[in-house]
Amino acid sequence: MTEPVRLAVVLLVDPHGRLLLQERDSGAPIAPDCWSLCGGHVEAGEDDETAAHRELAEETGLTDQLLRHWRTVVLEDVDGRDRPSRFSVWVAPTTATDDDIVLGEGRQIVFVDPHEIATLTTSESGGIILEEFLASAERPQLQREAARLPPELPNA
Numbered sequence: 001m002t003e004p005v006r007l008a009v010v011l012l013v014d015p016h017g018r019l020l021l022q023e024r025d026s027g028a029p030i031a032p033d034c035w036s037l038c039g040g041h042v043e044a045g046e047d048d049e050t051a052a053h054r055e056l057a058e059e060t061g062l063t064d065q066l067l068r069h070w071r072t073v074v075l076e077d078v079d080g081r082d083r084p085s086r087f088s089v090w091v092a093p094t095t096a097t098d099d100d101i102v103l104g105e106g107r108q109i110v111f112v113d114p115h116e117i118a119t120l121t122t123s124e125s126g127g128i129i130l131e132e133f134l135a136s137a138e139r140p141q142l143q144r145e146a147a148r149l150p151p152e153l154p155n156a
Contacts, residue, residue, distance in 0.1 A: 004074060004084035008051035009039030011133055012065060012094040013142035015149075018111035019130070020094075022059065024123070025107040030079045031123030037089075037130070038109060048088035060109055061102030065092045070138055078124040089129060091138060093146035114139070 012020040026032050038059045042051040049067065057063045067090040074086050098110050112120070114134055122130060133139055 002083040004086040005081060006042040006048070006051075006086050006088070007039060008042050008048045008055060008088045008090065009037040009129065010052050010056045010065075010067060011037060011070070011089065011091045011129075012062075012096065012111075013091070013139060013146055014094055014096070014111050015143065015147040016111075016113075017139070017143040018113050019117070019133075019139075020060070020096075020101075020109065021112045021117075021120075021126075022105070022109045023107040028106070030081070031126070033107075033121070034123040034126065035112075035117075035120040036123040036126035039087075039090075042088070049090065052088065052090040059103075059105045061104065062094075062096055062100065065094060065096075067092045070133070070136075073125075073129055073132070075125055075128060078128070085125060087125060087129060089133070091133075091142060093142045093144075093149060095146060095149045095151055 021035050022038050023035050024031055039055045052067055070089045070091040072088050076084050101109050
């Protein structure tokens with residue numbers, strides 16, 4: 001059996017219920033010009049949570065989000081990969097805004113209204129994970145938690 005590609009991805013939800021998404025640029029090796037989740041490969045010797053924090057910091061500049069594991073999703077033959085992909089999905093409420101994002105990768109990383117997500121061209125994996133997340137009880141719960149965070153602590 002082929003070992004899956006290990007990936008850690010992050011979904012942040014703001015007080016308005018918007019999700020932080022990345023629009024990949026045309027030079028991206030996987031899913032160019034598509035919208036997806038922030039995140040990437042888990043490095044050798046790295047655990048999933050460490051990878052999620054590292055990827056979020058590299059791509060957005062956000063360094064102190066209180067991430068929690070939502071679920072692990074294994075997908076076959078997605079995003080042009082010829083082996084399974086194992087996505088460790090991490091979530092957190094946030095009061096961060098688009099102005100707090102320091103773009104480290106991709107065309108843009110912004111908060112997107114859930115109703116607009118269906119109009120975006122997403123990566124295969126991003127579309128699958130987003131569909132599950134949007135249908136879950138976790139999304140509205142995270143929105144409620146984000147609404148209770150003190151505004152002066154955007155990265156809490």
